[in-house]
Amino acid sequence: MFFTYLRRELRRRRKAALVVASGLALGIALVIVVDSVTAGMNRARGKVLESLYGLGTDMTVTKAALPPGEGDAVRRPRFRFDASGEGGGAQSQDVVMVQGFETLAASTVVKVAGQDGVADAVGGLNARVLKVDGQFKRGEAQSGKPGQGGGRVQGGGADFGVDSYTVYGTDVAHLGLGPLTSSEITSGRTFTAAETSAKVAVVDSAYAKEQGLAVGERLTVSGTAYRVIGVATADSGDAAADVYLPLAEAQTLADAKGKVTTVYVRATDSQRIEDVRTAVQKNVPGTTVTTSADLADTVSGSLSTASGLAAGVGTWLSIVVLGAAFVVAGLLTSSAVSRRVREFGTLKALGWGSGRVTRQVVGEALVHGLIGGALGIGVGLAGAWAVTAFSPTLTAELGGDAGGGGQRFAGGPGGGGPAGDAATRALDIALTAPVSLTTIALAVALAVAGGLVAGGFGGWRASRLRPADALRRIA
Structure with a gap:
């Protein structure tokens, strides 16, 4: 009897049911879109962090900043050229410098790895190569009388160009951690554990294209020739370095x-990251620990702005619209009960109890909610698909101080890690809007909740009706 009456009432009041369901669908669809866009932004931020120091890295340890005036003077690069030859001739020189000019002893890696809660730790060396090449040209003496240009030396001078690129020394015995993991080998191969001191290199695809390098060719760094064994392409954004070498070679x-x-x-x-940070700071003095959460706080640009809007304005807008949809659905259901006084009063006169009438109203409202949920899920999925299809590009920039250690992580003067260069570069990230099963489950729960809220309003009104009210309205 319940389902028969329910089916008949839904057919008879299709327009009212559609209005209630549409209101709930709007709120549910907005929740799905906002939730999926927020998930997409979190994924984009994760890609930014991975592009900086590698997949799976929870934190980095760098040398602590020294107070101003303490420590050794910064070693500036020096270039020495011989200009004594006839005509000067071509000159070329490479200088390899540690990024940031600050290093830790390799034994620090062992100390960090021994801390409770550390699964793996690996060291890396970040360097920059400055290459200066050009030539000196001797001037020519002008003939003629003195005072009329004669005896003067004209022309000559120096014409030098400066080029630079980054080098990352990777521990070939532990390739599962570090910046190289954020790139995919698209040509050739990566290092093997036996190539600790081998004259081999992996180059970033963008740098390889710029320099015309391919697998099997030679790359000369500071007079040493390295054979290119692989070309790596960054999964997102810019690569951590232009050239990757075995750590010992770097x-x-x-x-x-x-x-x-x-x-x-x-x-x-992941729940022990803060405990590990505390242990490293306590047991490995002279270091600064930067977690992925610290670095995430330094991400700025349109990605950060859009993420803030989605998490703030978008979330509150979803709550307001969803709350309004619940209230409107409840008021419409309550209003519909008021128009059905004669019907419910007559049913009570025929023997229906208040509980049965209430259950009937709640059942109808619950079906309205489920219909609204189905519509809302459809609209929400369409909205999320549209965001993914158009893939708006957001810009992420890394800068500022990451939890007190971000500047050291970024390398201090000149950069001290893969983030050293990335900190001054903008990364373009394509936004997607992935919809998870959790989001769908949330939408279904909201649909049921909306139906129960509306049914609660209407059921309360229906339970207060008396048979006498119906009899007074019978003409």
């Missing part, structure tokens, strides 16, 4: 044997 080139600039750390559990 240390030799930069005159930093037994040194690293950054220790990349993976925790055993």
Whole structure:
């Protein structure tokens, strides 16, 4: 009897049912779109962080900043050229410098790895290569009488160009952690554990294209030739470095044997990251620990702005619209009960109890909510698909101080890690709007909740009706 009466009432009041369902659908669709866009922005932010220091890295350890005036003077690059030859001739020189000019002892990696809660730790050396090449040209003496240009030397001088690129020394025995993990080998291969001191290199695809490099060719760094064994393409944004070398080779080139600039750390559990940070800061003095959360706080640009709007304005707008939809659905259901006084009063006169009438009204409202949920899920999925299809591009910039250690992580003067260069570059990220099963489940729960809220309004009105009210309205 319940379902028969329910089916008949829904057919008879299709327009009213559609109005209530549409209001709930609007709120539910907005919740789905906002939730999926927020998830997409979180994913985009995660890609930005991965592009800076690698997939799976929970934190980095760098040398702590020294107070102003303390420490050794910064070693500036020096170039020496011989201009004594006839005509000067072509000159070229490479200088390899540690990014930020600050390093940690390689033993620091072992200390960090031994801390409770650390699953893995690996060191890396970040360097920059400055290449200066050009030539000196001797001037020519002018003939003629003195005072009329004669005896003067004209022309000559120096014409030099400066080029630079970044080098990352990676521990080939631990390739599962560090900036290289944020790139995919698209040509050739990556390093093997046996190539600790091999003269081999992996180059970023953008740098390879710029320099015309391919697998099997030679790349000369500071007079040492390296064979290109692979070309890597960054998964998102810019690569951490232009050239990747075995750690020992990078240390030799930069005159930093037994040194690293950054220790990349993976925790055993994401819930223990803060505990690991505390342990490292306590047991490994002279270091600064920067977590992924610290670095995320320094991401700015349109990605950060849009993320803030989605998390703030978008969330509150969803709540307001959804709340308004619930209230409107409840008021419409309550109003419909008022128009059905004769019907419910007659049913009570025929023996229906208040509870049965209430259950009937709640059942109708619940069906309205489920219809609204189905419509809302459809509209929400369409909205999320549209965002993914058009993929608006957001810009992410890294800068500022990350939890007190971000500047050191960014490398201080000249940059000290993969983020050192990325901190001054803008990364373009395509926004997507992934819809999870959790979001769908939330939409269904909201649909049921909306139906129960509307049914609660209407059921309360229906339970107060008396058979006498119906009899007074019978003409």
